Amino acid sequence: MHQLIDSHCHWDHPRLQSLQPDLWQSCLDHGVTQLVVPATQASYFQRQIKLCQQNPHWHLALGLHPYFCNAHESSHLQLLHETIEAHQPIAVGEIGLDFHLDMSLKGFTQAEQEICLLAQLDLAQQHSLPVIVHCRKANDRLAQLLRRHAFAEGGIVHAFSGSQQQALAFTKLGFKIGLGGTLTYDRAQAIKRLAIALPLADIVLETDAPDMPMAGSDRALPNRPDYFPRVLQQLATIRPESIEQIAQQTYVNTQQVLRLG
Numbered sequence: 001m002h003q004l005i006d007s008h009c010h011w012d013h014p015r016l017q018s019l020q021p022d023l024w025q026s027c028l029d030h031g032v033t034q035l036v037v038p039a040t041q042a043s044y045f046q047r048q049i050k051l052c053q054q055n056p057h058w059h060l061a062l063g064l065h066p067y068f069c070n071a072h073e074s075s076h077l078q079l080l081h082e083t084i085e086a087h088q089p090i091a092v093g094e095i096g097l098d099f100h101l102d103m104s105l106k107g108f109t110q111a112e113q114e115i116c117l118l119a120q121l122d123l124a125q126q127h128s129l130p131v132i133v134h135c136r137k138a139n140d141r142l143a144q145l146l147r148r149h150a151f152a153e154g155g156i157v158h159a160f161s162g163s164q165q166q167a168l169a170f171t172k173l174g175f176k177i178g179l180g181g182t183l184t185y186d187r188a189q190a191i192k193r194l195a196i197a198l199p200l201a202d203i204v205l206e207t208d209a210p211d212m213p214m215a216g217s218d219r220a221l222p223n224r225p226d227y228f229p230r231v232l233q234q235l236a237t238i239r240p241e242s243i244e245q246i247a248q249q250t251y252v253n254t255q256q257v258l259r260l261g
Helices: 022-029 042-052 067-072 075-086 110-126 139-149 165-171 189-197 225-238 243-259
Strands: 004-006 032-037 057-062 092-099 132-135 155-158 175-179 204-205
Touching: 004 110, 004 165, 004 204, 004 225, 004 243, 022 032, 022 225, 032 042, 032 175, 032 225, 057 075, 067 092, 067 110, 092 110, 092 139, 110 132, 110 139, 110 204, 132 139, 139 165, 155 243, 165 175, 165 189, 175 189, 175 243, 189 225, 204 225, 204 243, 225 243
Parallel strands: 004 032, 032 057, 057 092, 092 132, 132 155, 155 175, 175 204
Antiparallel strands: none
C-alpha cells in the first residue's frame, strides 16, 4: 500500500479527537501515515502542540487564520513568534486572505487581513519556513502580495479554487496547489479541469477535515482524514497517471514543499 500524507487536517478539532484512537488506526489502515495539522487561532496553539507531540507523524503548523481576524490581537503575533521559536513547526499556517464574505460584518476589513498576512509572511521568512495559505476570492491579490513581499519560502495554497492562470502564478512562486474533497463532486467541473491541466508535480492532496465534506457523505458528520483515499481515487479517474504514480508523486510533493524528509 502506498503511503499518503494528508496535507491539511485540523486534527486537533474536538470532532476528530472524539473519534480517537479508532480514527488514527483507520487512517493507518487506509494508508494515511502522516497528517499536516495547521492552526487557526492563538487560543488553540497549546492544544495543537500537546497533540502533535504525541506522534512524530502529526506535523505541527502554526498561524492565524484570516477568517478569525476579529479574535486575533496584536499580542498574538508576538506569541506566534515565540511559539515558533519554542516548538519549531514545519510551516506557518493557516494564514491568508478571505474575501468571500463581507468581513466588515465580523468587525474587520480586507486591509486588516492583509496586515495580518504580511506580518506572518515576515515571521515565516525570518524562520525560513514555508506557509500554508487559505485563499478565497483573493487569488490575484494574494499572488501580488507574495511577489511584492519577495516571499521565497514557498508553501501550499490549500483548497485551491481558481483558474489555471492563477494557479500558475502561485507555482511560479514555489507553491503547490492543494486539492481535496471538491474533486468528488460531479458539479465541480472547473476544479477537475484544473486538476487535469496542472503538472502532477504541482499538486498536493488534502481532506481539510473535519470541514469540506465529500460527495455523498452525511453533512451532519465530520469529514475525516481516513477518507483521503477518495480524493486520490477521484484524481486518478481523471488524470492519465496510475493511482500508484499519483499517490507517490503527491506524497513526494508534500514532503518537498514542507521539507519533511
